Amino acid sequence: MSRKIVVPFGPQHPVLPEPIHLDLMLEDERVVEAIPSIGYIHRGLELLVAKREYPEYVYIAERTCGICSFIHGMTYCQGIEQIMDVDVPPRALYLRTIWSEYSRLHSHLLWLGLFADAMGFENLFMNAWRLREQVLDVLEETTGGRVIQGSCKIGGVRRDIPQENLAGMAADLSPFEHELGELGTVFLKDDSVNSRLVGVGHLSRDDAYTLGAMGPVARGSGVAIDIRKTGYAAYRDLRFEPATETAGDCYARCAVRVKELFSSVDLIRQAIDRMPEGEIEVKVKGNPEGEYFSRAEQPRGELVHYVKGDGSKHLVRSRIRTPTLTNIPPLVKMLQGCELADVPIIVLSIDPCIGCMER
Amino acid sequence: MTYLKRSPWILHYDASSCNGCDIEVLACLTPLYDVERFGIVNCGNPKHADVFVVTGGINEQNKAVIRNLYDQIPDPKVVVAVGICATSGGVFRECYNISGGIDTAIPVDVYVPGCAARPESIIDGIVQSLGILEEKRAKMLGRKRTKTAGTEGR
Numbered sequence: 436m437s438r439k440i441v442v443p444f445g446p447q448h449p450v451l452p453e454p455i456h457l458d459l460m461l462e463d464e465r466v467v468e469a470i471p472s473i474g475y476i477h478r479g480l481e482l483l484v485a486k487r488e489y490p491e492y493v494y495i496a497e498r499t500c501g502i503c504s505f506i507h508g509m510t511y512c513q514g515i516e517q518i519m520d521v522d523v524p525p526r527a528l529y530l531r532t533i534w535s536e537y538s539r540l541h542s543h544l545l546w547l548g549l550f551a552d553a554m555g556f557e558n559l560f561m562n563a564w565r566l567r568e569q570v571l572d573v574l575e576e577t578t579g580g581r582v583i584q585g586s587c588k589i590g591g592v593r594r595d596i597p598q599e600n601l602a603g604m605a606a607d608l609s610p611f612e613h614e615l616g617e618l619g620t621v622f623l624k625d626d627s628v629n630s631r632l633v634g635v636g637h638l639s640r641d642d643a644y645t646l647g648a649m650g651p652v653a654r655g656s657g658v659a660i661d662i663r664k665t666g667y668a669a670y671r672d673l674r675f676e677p678a679t680e681t682a683g684d685c686y687a688r689c690a691v692r693v694k695e696l697f698s699s700v701d702l703i704r705q706a707i708d709r710m711p712e713g714e715i716e717v718k719v720k721g722n723p724e725g726e727y728f729s730r731a732e733q734p735r736g737e738l739v740h741y742v743k744g745d746g747s748k749h750l751v752r753s754r755i756r757t758p759t760l761t762n763i764p765p766l767v768k769m770l771q772g773c774e775l776a777d778v779p780i781i782v783l784s785i786d787p788c789i790g791c792m793e794r
Numbered sequence: 795m796t797y798l799k800r801s802p803w804i805l806h807y808d809a810s811s812c813n814g815c816d817i818e819v820l821a822c823l824t825p826l827y828d829v830e831r832f833g834i835v836n837c838g839n840p841k842h843a844d845v846f847v848v849t850g851g852i853n854e855q856n857k858a859v860i861r862n863l864y865d866q867i868p869d870p871k872v873v874v875a876v877g878i879c880a881t882s883g884g885v886f887r888e889c890y891n892i893s894g895g896i897d898t899a900i901p902v903d904v905y906v907p908g909c910a911a912r913p914e915s916i917i918d919g920i921v922q923s924l925g926i927l928e929e930k931r932a933k934m935l936g937r938k939r940t941k942t943a944g945t946e947g948r
Contacts, residue, residue: 453813478810478851478889480886501815565825
């Protein structure tokens with residue numbers, strides 16, 4: 436019989452780009468229990484609604500997270516637009532969809548790189564990030580920003596993408612997809628990757644459902660939840676199926692994200708093909724009065740922006756719930772009974788975005 | 795970069811950044827920017843580091859962590875505050891949980907503005923900090939020499 440010891444993990448840890456703290460209760464090398472503590476990057480930006488007018492708050496909403504910033508801004512705008520009954524022009528909805536999918540591509544490539552880094556596979560890390568730069572180039576050309584885009588506004592979008600640029604983007608997708616294929620093959624077929632991932636950090640379908648897992652964590656365990664299927668922005672016109680796996684281990688979560696890379700490329704292609712002509716914004720007058728839960732699919736899962744206005748320039752309340760927060764209870768479950776050496780891999784497999792989570 | 799005689803190691807810590815600057819710091823290491831060709835390596839251990847790169851503003855919970863990391867880095871060391879939040883608090887300046895930029899907790903040598911700071915400006919900031927690191931080193935060495943010569947206190 437061995438005695439229990441507690442090993443602190445984080446907030447500063449070589450494998451984590453962001454601070455989260457876990458107290459790992461160990462018996463020999465096995466984790467018996469993991470106790471998370473958060474709050475290292477809490478800023479309290481929800482209360483800024485009292486100090487910023489509602490159209491300005493888009494900038495704050497975007498800066499909730501630097502990885503899925505566009506989707507945060509868009510979800511907030513959607514909420515206000517629903518309260519105020521704003522009819523967003525279809526072209527703006529399609530542009531939002533395209534930028535959302537490029538954000539997803541850059542986020543997933545970033546995560547695949549960090550995941551490879553956690554496995555100690557340096558070459559794969561560099562390759563994933565090399566591909567990611569191509570996505571960032573497109574985002575920079577079309578919006579002006581690499582990671583914080585600032586192109587979404589209430590009533591539409593700030594910038595249009597000219598038709599000839601759209602054609603260029605569509606043409607670039609094929610060679611890009613080919614490179615993604617090569618990268619994905621290494622993640623899914625390579626022996627050394629498989630031996631680190633298969634069977635590690637298992638989460639059953641029931642646990643995923645009852646503990647409120649979202650996004651690729653839920654889909655890796657066979658729960659086909661994808662908020663894009665609710666048909667916000669232009670998703671109602673586009674064909675896609677949520678990528679799912681049934682194994683529920685780190686490999687399955689990795690495979691879901693690799694599949695989503697290709698579905699994102701396909702969605703961008705469809706959106707460019709069907710891009711309607713017309714305006715990109717409508718003028719918004721007055722102030723929001725009412726409340727709305729706005730939902731969207733982030734690269735990590737379901738994002739909820741709750742907004743409530745009382746007819747003044749300032750909102751009464753904004754509440755942001757991000758997928759990483761709901762993925763923490765499943766993470767604690769996954770860590771029970773794993774080896775200490777697998778902890779970094781399992782923590783990264785939920786794609787923790789602490790900046791989002793703590794707001 | 796021929797004047798770079800040593801290989802400076804970086805310790806990166808995310809204070810309360812939105813991730814935007816963090817991923818740009820990481821992007822500096824990857825093939826497009828590749829600071830490793832200058833010998834700059836990102837390390838996870840404060841005791842191996844020369845340059846402390848901090849992103850985001852200071853809040854109550856991370857103040858102690860940042861001071862602790864700063865104290866563990868051996869002298870001479872330089873601190874680079876990356877992004878407008880690390881410089882002054884940025885858009886989050888008025889948040890109830892943000893007390894300001896990194897300089898409210900530890901001394902900062904180089905400020906890199908931007909939201910998010912671009913990799914080019916981060917590299918520029920780090921290269922500038924290396925000059926300061928060299929000055930600090932020379933100063934330390936000078937102080938040591940005077941000590942051994944027994945001229946201290948004159």
